[in-house]
Every structure is written in C-alpha cells, then in structure tokens.
Amino acid sequence: MNKPLVGLIVGGVVGAFDGLSALVSAPEVAPQIATIVVGSTFKGVVVGLIAGFFARKVRSLALGIAVGLAAGLLFAYLVALSPDPATGKHYYWEIMLPGSLAGAIVGYATQRYGRRPDEARA
Amino acid sequence: MSGSGVRGVEPSDRALERLREVVQWPDLAGTRYELVGEVARGGMGVVYRARDRELERDVALKVIALEAADGSTAERLRREARTIARLEHPGIVPVHDVGTLPDGRVFYAMKLVSGRRLDELLRSGLPLRERLRLLLRIAEPVAFAHAHGVIHRDLKPENVMVGPFGEVLVMDWGVAKDRDQPAAPGGSTPAEVPGATAHGTIVGTPAYMSPEQARGDVEHVDARSDVYALGAILYFMLVGRAPGPASASPDAVTRTWVGPRTGSPRLQPPREIDPELPRPLEAIGLKALAAEPAARYPGVAELSADVARFLEGEPVLAYPEGLAERALRLATRYRTPILLVLAYVVMRVALLLVARV
C-alpha cells in the first residue's frame, strides 16, 4: 500500500487509541468518551494523511517524525481550543502532549512502511 | 651525433632499481601494447601495466614467467583468460585480449584495476557494518561464477580489489576450476590446486584454503570450498587476521599438517579474540569455516543471505537465539517506535498523576 494510505490507517488507529486513553489521564471525561474517540480518530486520520503525503516526497525518518509531531500538535491544539461542554475546562496539555506524540508515532510509521510512488512493485 | 646525449655519469639508485625490472620485461614489439611498468607478481606470471596504442588506454598484461614457459602453463594461462572472459560481471575483471608475445610467451590483457587491496583497506580500519556490506559485494561475483560453473579456489583478501566508490573486483582466477574447460587429460593435478603438495605440508597462504583443498583432495573441491574462503575473509574482517589456532601469529602465513587427514587445527573462535563481537556473526563465520563441507552453507548465496539478515536485525540461520537474545534484538531493531510509544504511555501516566495532585 502507498504511504498516504498507511498514514490514514495508522493515524486512525492511533487516534482512536489516543482518544480512548484519555480515560487514563482524565477519567472525568468518560461521559463524552464516544465524541472524544470519534474526534480523535478523525484527527489521527488527517495527521496520518499529512504525514503520508510528506513521506512520499521526503525520505527522512527524523523529518517524518517531526512532521507527524507538528501536525499532531497543531490539530490537537485546534481541538483543545473548544472547552469541555460540561465543565468549561480547557484540556490543553492533556490533549496536545499526547496528540503530538501520537503524531510522531504516525510519522514514524509513514516513513518506515508503505510504498513511495517511484518504488517498483515487488 | 657522436658523443651527444651520452652521459658518463653512473645511473642513480632509482634508475638502477627500475633497470632491474626493465631487464626482466617482455618484449612487446609488434604488438599494440607499450610497456609501462610492473604491477604485481603472481604464481603463474607477472602482471605489467601497458598502454594499448589502438584504444589509447592503459591495461594490465598478465604474462607467463619465462621459467614456466612450457606448453602446459601456456595453456593454463589461456584457459584462465577464457574462464574470466566468459564471466561478464561488474565484480569480475574483464578480459580484453589474449595472445602470444614475440618471444613466445602467452599473455592476456585485462582491465587495469585501480583501488586498494582488501587486506590493506581492512587494516586501515572500517566500521563493522561497512565491512559486512563489503563482504556481500564480494560474494556477488563469486556466486555469479558458481552459477556459471566456475569455482575460484583461491579467494583471499589479497585477491580482492576495492575501488574508490566501494566497488569490488575479484582478481586472480588463475587456479579456478571451470566446468566448461576440463583440465588437460589426466585431470587437474594437486599441483594445480593452490598450495597443496604430495606430502601433506602446505606452503603459501593456506589460511583461506578449505581443508579439502589443502589436502589436495581435488575430487571434493566444489562451491563450498569458496564458501570456506569467504568465511575466512569474514573471520579476517572480524578479528584482523586469518583463521587459525590461538598460537598463530598475526601474520601467520603457513600452516602444516603432519601426515594426511589428521584434521584441521582448531580455529580460534572470534569471540575469544574480541568478546565484543556479536554472537550471530561469530556463528556465521564458524559455520562457513566448518571443516566438513556438508556442515557449511550450501552456497555463497546462503552465506550472503545470513549476513544480510544480521545487518537487517533479523535472526540468523547459523545462530538459534535464546528468548532473551531475541527480545534484545527486537528491541534494538524497533527501538525508535518503542521509544515513541513508551514516551506516549509515560505522558499519559504523568498527566494522570499531575491531575491527581
């Protein structure tokens, strides 16, 4: 499969997991967990696609991780802008930190796996 | 023109040294080659550097030493040329021409190779992974030759040249066994196998020679003898000297067996010399250096594959891993993602703890 597709799938999975694990660090958000997971998955897919398209052009493990991290951070920030509807609390750190690391993992995956357009099929 | 240009001064030392070589030079009159100088001396003959006047490039000429200019050696040189000419591979030195000099000696012209000999290159120090990649590159032309029915039989670091871009050339196929060119009637004599004599004592550089070769057991010399030699080269890459018992000096050149078939002297395992060497690598080397051909890798390709696996961080056939070793290897191979995931988990837990506070 090609790199953007890898990014999409891995991003989605990691994003879903990231959303679920919010329960670990902030158990009080349990009621909204479904919304969180859906949002996280969507965020992960977007980050994964970005990282995947980047990996098509640039072949560098370090840069790929950096791009994933940055994209993860950005979208996590965008999500963190809207406060918790119930408590009105902003969860900046709780969303952005794991979000950026999740993005980094997706960045790694897109660099390491998936076929680039110029690579012949095995 | 009497007297002009004739000097009465005794020639310098440098000029005399060169003259010493010149006096041994073959006469190239009437050929398209112009002799430039001597490059190396081998068992069968001397290699000169010459200029090909037609193509305006420098080539290497391998000429029989006059001492051996009887019929059989001439034929052997021709066969060597034909064998190499048949093997067209970037790792095998190309042959351009074969012929007879005015003085009757047979020669062949081949590409003039520039670069460093493998043993010199290795002595100058290279990272381990680089050395292993070099070994893979050496194995390619050997495997190619095997696929075409040719066994080198004299592989050693001195016979491998490495160019400035890491390109590898395997040289000196003088004692190669070619299935398309059977030896003269009577079969190849033990004398044709490098180093072996009738009495069981070995001269030359037997350290890279498989036991069956050293015994002169010509019937059993096959592709696995070259596997042994490659294993010996790997050993040299790991440890800095040719395989041998612990008592062997760093420059051990000769090895003697007393009487036939008393078995090879015990090889000192590489990790005894350098405990830092990875176990799988040692296992690969020792497997390739097994005294019994059946215990070695069945072919050069299998040896290459195992070395490649090692480089990729995959398990190696020669070395069955324990569970702990497997875990460590996998952890090393996948350390980047493992670290990232670990960081993520630590992050989550830290957030939890901070929230609790």
Add this chain to the structure above:
Amino acid sequence: MAFPNTRRSLVLAVQSEDAQERARALEAVAVAYWRPVFRHLRFRFGARDEEAEDLAQGFFAAALEKGWLARYEPARGRFRSYLLACLQAYVANERRAGRRLKRGGGAATVPIDGVDADGEPSELPLAAATDLEAEFQREWVLGLLALAVRKLRERCAGTSRELALVLFERYDLEDCEPSERPRYQDLAREFDVPVTQVTNHLHWARQRLREILLETLRETTASEEEFRSEARALFGSEPS
C-alpha cells in the same frame, strides 16, 4: 644466445696457480663487487666516501694477501655469501684494530640515499642480520647493472648504434618519476625518427644489456648451477 661459454669464471681464476692470472682475476672481481663492498663498509663505519674507498681497497688488498678468495669452495655456497662473510670478518678486525664504528654500526641498519643532519649517511634500522645479506645482494645486483651499463656505453659509443644508446639513456636511465617519463612518441619527435624505430632501438639496447649482464654474471659465479640460479633471480627466468 646459445653459444657455449668460453669465458672462464673469474671466481675460479682467482684460485689459479699463476700469480698474474690471480691478480688480474682479483681485480676483475673487485670491480664487479666494488659497489656492495663499498656501501657495506661505508655505513658500517659511518665513513665518508673517501674513507670508505680506502677501506674497500684495504679489504681487497687483504683478500689478495691473505688468500681468502683462493680458499673459496663452490660446494659450500654462493661466492657472494662467502665474500660477505670475509667482509664481516674484515670489519670485525678493523674494529679490534681500533677503528670506530658508526653509532649503531654494530646493529644492522640499511643506508638510504641522502644524508642526515650531521652529514652522515641516513640509515634505517633493520630487524636482523639476514637483512644485511639481502642488502648486500641488492647492492651487488645494482652494481652489476651499473657495470653492464658502462660496458654498453663503451661498446656503443662512436658506432652506428649510438642512437639506440642515446634513446636508452633518455628512456630507461632517466632518473625521474614514472609519470614524468617521456612517451615513445615524444622521443620519436625529439630525435626525428618514427615511433617504430624508437621501439626497435630500445628493444635492441635492452637485449644487449641483458647479454652483457649474463656475461658478467658468468664471470662472477663459480658454477653452472650458481649462474643459473643467479640468472633466475635477476631476470625472473632461465637464461636460454
């Protein structure tokens, strides 16, 4: 070159009954072995050229006087090795007689071209005494070559083959780096002859040189086997 050898070995002539023949033979041997003896003495004693010359003369005079060379037995080995042994004994005698050896002169060293800061001949230390023998042999071969060149010059000067000699001097005797050596076509242009003539002349000169070398070699070896073995070492091949 298959004509029978009529030249008598000087090494054997040195043992002749006739005193005149002995002296002449010794002189010829001294000429052939001058270079290795001279160089060996020069660095063992750290001597200047003139001093070393005197020492060398002294050595050959002693050899004649004491009849060392006459006592040589071909069966025991090469003449060259025997001569070196006599030379070593001579050095030991001179030391006992009070002559100062060069610093480190007792150890085996090898002279290299050039002089060091004190104006002494530069040296490289060697590992073992066998290197002395190897060095002696090397100097002997070079001396033989120099002698052959001298003879070649004598034989060519003023003859129709002088151009061959000149080309040989320019190409093969030129003291330069291999890359600086003139090409055949450069020489052809310089002397206004076709390239093929350059090739032929050089070939001729080298052939003559080889012949002269073999001649001289025969004179300075005591037996056919020694001659063949020395020729093999020199040419890398059997003489025809």
